[in-house]
Amino acid sequence: MQIIPAIDIIEGKCVRLTEGDYSRKTDYAISPLEMAKIYEGHGIERLHVVDLDGAKNGKVLNWKSIEEISNQTKLVLDFGGGVKSIDDVNRIKDLGVQYVTIGSIAVQHPDIFAQWLVTIGADNFLLGADVKDEKIMISGWQEASSIELFSFIDEYVKKGIRHIFCTDVSKDGKLEGPSFDLYKRLKDAFPSTHIIASGGISCLEDLHKLKASNCDGAIIGKAIYENKISLKQLTDFISGKK
Numbered sequence: 001m002q003i004i005p006a007i008d009i010i011e012g013k014c015v016r017l018t019e020g021d022y023s024r025k026t027d028y029a030i031s032p033l034e035m036a037k038i039y040e041g042h043g044i045e046r047l048h049v050v051d052l053d054g055a056k057n058g059k060v061l062n063w064k065s066i067e068e069i070s071n072q073t074k075l076v077l078d079f080g081g082g083v084k085s086i087d088d089v090n091r092i093k094d095l096g097v098q099y100v101t102i103g104s105i106a107v108q109h110p111d112i113f114a115q116w117l118v119t120i121g122a123d124n125f126l127l128g129a130d131v132k133d134e135k136i137m138i139s140g141w142q143e144a145s146s147i148e149l150f151s152f153i154d155e156y157v158k159k160g161i162r163h164i165f166c167t168d169v170s171k172d173g174k175l176e177g178p179s180f181d182l183y184k185r186l187k188d189a190f191p192s193t194h195i196i197a198s199g200g201i202s203c204l205e206d207l208h209k210l211k212a213s214n215c216d217g218a219i220i221g222k223a224i225y226e227n228k229i230s231l232k233q234l235t236d237f238i239s240g241k242k
Helices: 032-041 052-057 063-072 086-094 104-108 110-120 149-157 180-189 204-212 231-239
Strands: 002-010 013-018 021-027 046-051 076-080 099-102 125-132 135-138 143-148 163-168 194-198 217-220
Touching (some): 002 032, 002 052, 002 194, 002 231, 032 046, 032 063, 046 052, 063 076, 076 125, 104 110, 104 149, 110 125, 125 149, 135 149, 143 149, 149 180, 163 217, 180 194, 180 204, 204 217, 204 231
Parallel strands (some): 002 046, 002 217, 046 076, 076 099, 099 125, 125 163, 163 194, 194 217
Antiparallel strands (some): 002 013, 013 021, 125 135
């Protein structure tokens, strides 16, 4: 199981939200690039980078941060938040980002996203399925839709998507443990799809449980910043020591 630390960015700074609420924001006194270099130095190979300003405002804003991380590390990156046009996708890819994270546009404009999958290739995208009560959330988790999670994923798997991360918004940032049953059911339903768990991971034992559920990856954010999981523990987990 791949360990994927999250770097969430507001105004060029590392932050974490609780349950996706922008009014419940914690700022951390370290830049995204500095944090990325720390992760790389501890054997991390991939990062999940989110432009929260972009997600909220409907356009990518923190270009500088992702450009710095891409240029100054060798990390595999996925990046999203406010991606609304094929020009955005091409710019992100030109920066050396491996996966463009797509969320709201896949919900609100499926025809546009389907065309991107054909034009650019489905393997260049990471589909984000942000959910609350198994209904898809959009616009930086600020708005609920009526779309069911499993039908949403099924539609895009049929169109070639193979990389998906699912965030249970009700768990995110609360350090109370992830939705283990949800991820197990997702992996059982879509066994050939790369399923990444996100939201609520609070301790090393959570990672072992997700691995036992056959999750392909786990995105970790606040647990690292709040020292609930140390970088040494992650290094040992990756190497198989713990």
